[in-house]
Amino acid sequence: MAQTPSLGVPTHSLYVGDLHPDVTETQLNVVFSSFANFLSSVVRRDCFGRSLCHGFLNFRTSQSAQLAMESMNHTPINGKVIRLMWYEHNPEARRRGIGNVFVKNLDDSIDDKKLHMIFANCGLVLSCKVAVSEDGRSKHYGYVQFDSETSAQNAIQKLNGYKVYGKALYVTSFVPKGQRMLTDDEAKYTNLYVKNFEKHVTEEKLSEMFSKFGKITSLLISKDSDGVSKGFGFVNFENPDSAKQAKESMNGVQLGSKILYVSRAQSKSERQQEQTKRTKGVNVYVKNIGDSVNDDQFRMYFSQCGRVISAKIMRDTRGISKGFGFVSFSSTPEANKAITLLGGKKLFVNVITSEHIGPSGLPSPPAPIPNNA
Structure with a gap:
């Protein structure tokens, strides 16, 4: 019989989650008693004694706990697959x-x-x-x-x-x-944003592809002033379940030479909120850029620091470089890496934070650094 420690959770403990509601400490003790140095198990319960479907497995040594996790993780107990991980004390x-x-x-x-x-x-x-x-x-x-x-x-x-x-x-x-903002899985929506298709794709073609998921109330491909497709559009369903199924099934599907991107169509406020979140703390301001450098070269140069979301050199009305620009990374550590790796070179780099975001949603350059700084 496994011995129950007298004080709290010992150092070498595993968290066990996704338990079937009927699983008890006795059952867990039987399942894990074959592992050396297994001490006890605890199933967390609410004030009415009902299982919270997670608990802890206590071992005398970390080696035994590691072996149990490697052997038993993602295995079923009472028909439900359990999840094991080290207990996080913090x-x-x-x-x-x-x-x-x-x-x-x-x-x-x-x-x-x-x-x-x-x-x-x-x-x-x-x-x-x-x-x-x-x-x-x-x-x-x-x-x-x-x-x-x-x-x-x-x-x-x-x-x-x-x-x-x-x-x-x-x-x-x-x-x-x-x-975080409301996720697609939590929200109810009927309108989908579809992009990355070739210009010759018609509304009839999109309707044929998406109508198998349910009744479409409207479908539109965005076009320029000459009537040429911009390669994106919107598909609106009558039923939210149809829209969700279409998004999950059609996102990533190949159409011709391109891969479709399908997502929930966002409102203007959601797009603004996402833009603010995307630019906050992950943009880098760069100056002393050579006149001959273009956006593609600019992006490639900074890709060594991480995944670049966007890279843009600012230009005047004649298209001539102003000698500075902005790089947006997918995470703050990547932006900081750009500062660390490239800050000592010819380029001057600095992180852009939320106070630098202008009314247009684009970053504004930081104040100039005095010569005597």
Whole structure:
């Protein structure tokens, strides 16, 4: 019989999540008693004695806990796959989501174990979880927790846009619920934004592709003053479930020589909020740029520091470079890397924060640095 420690949770403990509501401490003790130095288990319960579907496994040594995690992670107990990870003693780190990434556009076949395999080369993975509905079907998004923020940023840089089973992954830093906008999975919407299709694609063609998901109330391809397609448009469904299914199924699908991008159409306020969030703290101001440097060369130069969202050299009305520009990175650590690696070279670089964002939504240059600074 496993011995229960007399004081709190011991140092070498595993968190066990996604438990079936009927799983008890006695059952966990039986399952894990074959591992040397196993001490006890705890199933967390509410004030009425109902299982909270998670708990702790306590071991005398870290080696035993590690072996149990490697052997039993993502295995079923009472028909439900459990999730094991090291117990995080620092509640502040858990609340802030340090080392966590959010991933979406997952294929139906990707479960917790496969998600772990996809991200394992980016750093030490502590936990993986694919969100599922009540009937066990994937919601096509999930979470990966690493042992460090460095590994999390490495995963974002390497795997964002990486195709798995024909679908391009979207990988970004995890944002606590109280700090993020309403996600597509939480929102009810009928209107989709569709882009990255060739100019010869017609509204009839898009209607043929999207109507299999439900009744379309309107469909529009945006065109210029000459009536030429701009390569993007909107598809509005009668039913929110049809829109969600169409988004999940059509995003990443190849049409001709291009890959479609399909997302929920955002309101103006949402786009402004996203623009502010995207530019806050991850833009870099650069000056002393040579007159002959173009935007593509500018982008390529800074890509050594991380994933560049945009790179733009400011020009006058004649198209002549003003000698300064802006680089937007996918994360603050990447922007800081640009400062560290390139700040001592001919270019002058500086991080742009929210107070530098002008009324147009574009960054404004910081105040000039005095010569005697």
